[in-house]
Amino acid sequence: MPSLLSLPASVIVKTFSCLLPQKAILAKERGSPGLVALATTCQQLSELALDVLWRDLPSVIPLLLTMPPDLIATSTVQCKTVHGDREVQVLSFRRALVPADYACLMKYAVRVKSLDYYHVSKYPPHVRARATPDVWHTLQGLRPMAEFLPNLQKLTWVWTMNTVDEQEGPGPLALLASPKLQDVQMVYTSLAEDGTYLPLPASIGEACTDFLSRLSCNPQNVHTFKINFFGHAPPLRPNLSSLVTKTHSLTSFFCQDVPLTPEGFLRLTQCSSLQSFTTLIWTEDWTEDWKAVLQQLRAQPCFPVLRDLELLVNDIDLCISMIDLICSRELESLSLFLSGSQLVTGITKCFATLPKWSFAPQLRELALTLPPSSQPLWTIYAADLFPLFDLDLHHLSLWGFKVAISNELVRKMSEAWPNIITLKLSDCRYTKSPYKVTLPGLLPFVYNCPRLKELHLEVDATTLAFPHPIPEIRPGFGWEQRALCELHPGYGLISDPYFVAGYIADCFPMCWGVISSWPGSADLSGPDGTTGGTQGALWDTAWVYLRYFARVRAQERHGTVAAGLKVREPADPKVVLQYVEMLQSNPAEAARIASAHGLWAPRASVSERL
Incomplete structure (x- = not known):
């Protein structure tokens, strides 16, 4: 052998x-x-x-187990988490550590190139095992002999402090600032038993500060740096800014919780390799520095190769001023998280300015988000969106707004953005909004947007809005939109889930999910006194029957072809779209179009059909 x-x-x-x-x-x-x-x-x-x-490890614990058996002691403790009680193995040292013990570990530690540490329940107990703080302190004391993971290139560190008696704290983070690190991604979360966020422990801030300080000593290899805190972020602003000012080949920077200093921000604007940038810009942090910063930015090109920009700002005018300075013509994605005052006029100004920016012809993804608040939702009207029709958008998301959607606006959007893939325009919370799209109002997406995969709109399915029979209105065989996978009707109302399922299957036969926003509670009212739970159940019924109607439609087409019959041809799409648009805004004109083409007779009432 x-x-x-x-x-x-x-x-x-x-x-x-x-x-x-x-x-x-x-x-x-x-x-x-x-x-x-x-x-x-x-x-x-x-x-x-x-x-x-x-080469790749999910934990540092296997490395500790390579040390002499007489050194390692293992115990099992009960750990109370938000997911229930779990057994966790805890490692400790029986005796003092000697250089020979450390050499045993280093024989294998030098081979580690990637550490993807997710402290979650999917790992078996021996991988979720922890070490006492004394273990990490001891290893830090011996580190001058050799870096703990000298060849580490990728670090993913996701830690959730979800117990009241968490003992390990930040763990070995301070040991992992390898001089060869290229990709650093860290996420810290502090949860109470009910799942709410808590302030992060001071030990987390100290460990992150130490890690950033050590990484700043050899930052030349760092290409990607992402750090996120769910909870109150520790005061890392000076350390984070010091790191970015010393990098030379950074391609991606992500931090939503800790703002950069003006010096750090200026350094990244001039970085010739930066392609993705996410940062927090709060005017309170730069009260006296903004004018000087803007003057320096105007004096030289900013973000020369940027492709993805995400800004969290509380001053829309300042945001527009910053975006005006971008010289990159390759920007494809722009995401803005907005707060503060004068949002209505500011957002309108932002939309009007967008087509004039140098990167507008290349922009493919646009997302605007307002944080949840007790204030009424801002309304975005059709006139506000018209400037965006000059862009070739593939992804559009407006979250936290009330969009004045209508069949007419849907048709204009479908004609302006034929390559749209994701469209998210539904309300983020329940409001009795007068703005909605009827079921036939979805037809423009069928004929004009063949790539659309995910659609979020307020859809009203209470009145079927078909005074004329559906066979000539629904897409003919071969005319269906076969890309859509998810339809999110928001808080739209529904009365007949079977008809809705059949119609959606006619238009979007590959759609696998109809997911409404209705909760299971009874405090939100629908039509005729129905509750939110009832509306959610009706939409769920439509979802269940959707796959069956799609299968029947496929069998119908197959049987027609197999029998040698002529496949049904649809009505002229231009006429259908005009008819659909008028159904909502001008029913008399819709009836005139129907009679003029002579294809449709009045739809029989339910009692007549029975």
């Missing part, structure tokens, strides 16, 4: 890639002591096999 040493390198890599901890998601031995024993005791493993085996 040949030894592993005699196998080709490609076979070794393939074989041991299957043993990687994150590859075997359901394996009980994932990252287990048995796997560690295999790597440390098998004499037939080549260096290449060891490199593959230790």
Whole structure:
């Protein structure tokens, strides 16, 4: 039997890639002591096999288990989390650490290139295992002999403080500032038992400060840096800004919670490699510095190769001034999280200015978001959106607004954005909005938007709005829109889920989900006194029957072709769209169009059909 040493390198890599901890998601031995024993005791493993085996880790614990057995003590404790009580293994040292112990660990630590640490319940207990704070303090004391993970290139560190007696704190974060790091992504969350956010412990802020300070000493290899805090962010502004001022090849920067200093912001505006940028700009943080910063920005090109910009701002005029300075013509995605006063006039001004920016011809994704508040929703009217019709948008999201949607506006949007893929215009919370789209009002998306995959609109399905029979109005075989996967009717009302399911299946046969925003509670009222729970149940019924109607339609078409019959041809789409638009705004004109073409007779009432 040949030894592993005699196998080709490609076979070794393939074989041991299957043993990687994150590859075997359901394996009980994932990252287990048995796997560690295999790597440390098998004499037939080549260096290449060891490199593959230790290249990617979901935890630092397997490395600790490579140290002498007489050093490691393991205990099991009950941990109370928001997901219930769980058993967690805790590692500690039985005796003082000596250099020989550290050398055993470093034999394998030098092989680690990626650490994807998610402290969540999907990991088995031996991977969720923790170490006492004394373990990390001891290792930090020996670190001058060698960096803990000297060849680490990618770090993903997601930590949720979801217990009242959390003992490990930030864990080994301070040990992971490798000089070769290229990709850093960190997320910290502090949760109470009821799932609400709590202030982050002081130890988290101290560990992040130490990590950023160490990373700032060798930041030349960092390409991607993302950090996010769910809870009160620690005071990292100076450390974060110091890091970005020393980077040379940063391509992506993401931080929604900690604002940069003017110096840090200026450094990133001049970064010749920055392609994705997310930051918080609060006027209170730069009260005295803004004028000087804007003068410096106007004196030289800003964001020369930027492709994705996300700004969290509380001054819309300041936001527009910043975007005006972008010289990149490659910007494809713009996301704005807005707050503050004078939003109505500011947003209208923003829409009017957008087509004039140098990157407008290339812009494909636009998202505007207002944070939840107790104030009435701002209304965006059709006239406000008209300037956007000059853009070739693929993704549009307006969240936190009330959009004055109508069949007429839907038709104009479908004609202006034929390449639209995602359109999100539904209300973020329940309001008895007079603005809605009827079921036939969706037809412009069928004929004009073949790439549309996800649609969020307030859809009114209470009145079927078909005074004339549907066979000539629904798309003919081969005319369906086959890309749409999700339809979100928001808080739209519904009365006949079976008819709605059949009509959606006629228009969008590949749609797998109709997902309304109605909750299961009874405090929101629908038509005829029905509750929000009833409306949600009716939409769910339409969702269930949607797949059956789509199947029947496919069988109908197959049977027609198999029988040699002529496949039904639809009415002229231009006439249908004009008819649909008039159904809502001018019913008399809709009736005139129907009679003029002579294809449709009045639709029989329910009692007559019965």
